[in-house]
Amino acid sequence: MTTRRHPDRALPVLAEGVGKRYRRGWALEETSLVIPENRVVALVGPNGAGKSTLMGLVTGMLRPSAGSIAVFGDEPSGKGLHPAVSYLAQQKPLYRQLTVAETLTFGARTNPTWDQGYASHLVEQAGVPMNAKVGTLSGGQRTRVALALALGKRPRLLLLDEPLADLDPLAREAVLRVLMSEARMQGMTVVLSSHVLAELEGVCDHLVLLHRGRVLLAGDVNRLSGDGTPLGELVLRHMRAAAAQEVAA
Amino acid sequence: MIWAAFRLQRLQLLTLLGLLVAGSVTVVLLRSTMVDFFTSTRLIECVAPNAGPCPASPEDLDAFAANWGDLFLVGRVVIVLLPALVGVFIGAPLFAQELEQGTHVLAFTQSVSRTRWMLSKLVVALVPALVVLVVLQYLVWWWLDAAGVLGPHANGSFHVLNFGVEHVSPVGYALFAFALGTFAGAVSRRTLVAMTAGLGVFVAARFALFGLANRWVPRERRDAPVGADADLSQGGGLWVGSGWLDTAGQQVSPDRAAALTRTCKGGTETQEAYTACLQQSGVARRYVITIPESSAWLAHVYDFAVFGGLAVLLLAGTAWALRRQS
16 A cells, blocks of 8 residues: 655645545545644534544545545555544444553554553543453443543544543543643644534534535634634534525535 | 454463363373273283284273273364364454454554554464464374274274374364354454354365365275285275276276176175186286375375365455455
8 A cells, every 4th residue: 555645744634525435325525624733623414424434534444435635644544543643433442351451551562652651641530440341441431541542642633433422421521621631732633523513612623514425614613603603503504505405406 | 462462362362271281181191091001901012003912801902992982082073173163262253353342443543554453363363272283183193192003093094083183184174264263253243153154164164175185195006816815905095996907907897897796796606706707707806096094194285285275265355354344
């Protein structure tokens, strides 16, 4: 697999006309998109809008059917994730038979840029016992361990697929708090996907709205809602317009 | 990645270690008990091939056959079953479990390539299993060999129950079973499906391919004049066919041979008259075709090549299935 170099290596994500087709049709179509540095990005859209597909393309888990995508200037390949990128899948997969400490060792052995002190600190901060088996942890604790695993490699781009979906409100708030403070302190770009915009409002400073495999709206929040329109209303307005267009067509 | 592969295989590795220790101790004890019995009953003087008259009592010989026959069978059956167990409990869950629980996504999104992840897992799972198999196979062979001509080795390498537990054949079967399990797991993404489908195909393939390797091993023809008191089966090996030669040294066709047998058997009562009838009808010699015992190693090598080749194909299929996995 060749890795094409893009001149702009500073951009976390640069997609040019990228598309992904499955047997049932296009999941993502002609998507051109820039995700700038040091942003907290809300990737929103209804179920099936193409959020997970876009994340799959950025991680290299999926290969684009059309167009090109560059992550820090490199084309994602199947040769493992870009060293500067971390990804937390929706199911937050962890080896259930490992202890928390062993899970961190797994991170250390599979990532050259691993920061053991930082990862342990995140686990301790969450109050998760190091010698507990992952299989015995609560949903919230598991998310915190998965987050420590993702952050432990010191990424410059952190992708989180529906990270809050199966958490109770308390755990949700705790996870968001950790994310925000780490994003600010480490200077990284965080992309959170969700089908519920409300839970990301007030957290994100950049928005990407997907609808039926296309980008409906993208940009910095303060520019998009320059006239003071709440983000939720902005999104709804664009979704209604898109729906009306479909009906007309 | 190697550390992770070892840690994730810990249960299987500990089980293998337990199997190795328990199996080795059992076989060593069995052998020493058997040798003690041989020494105390003077059977020890009867185990070497072509030894003189056996000084042991017939009762001791009977007791030996009654007590040890089943154990010899069990020892060989264990070696026959081990490759299947390797496929079911080590090969099948290796990737199926990760795909089932979604942890392959975790592995694929670290800074390690899929190829390295796959190779580490394969090597860490397969090599210890093969080591345990080879050690136990050798120990069982060593035990059976101590029984000499009183044990199963008297039947030769080509015997149905001996061939699959000797030389490189068991390793070939284990490679095949393991690769079959991993392939079924990578394709089906279900541990239980991979275990059962892998086992089913393995058993079917073992039956279907049994004896295939013998086809490529050079045969040997031995002949003797009709009626001569020569034992053509002497020297062992695998008996492949037999027939008659005419005075010109040409093979008598099976149809004609059957007709001659009928004619000559019909009118005669003694072996001499039967032989004379055959000679008058133009039959000069009797021959047998065998694969000699000394070529057994070649049959094992071909057997290994067949199953090892299938294993390589299946592992390539596993790699293909995992590469397109998202």
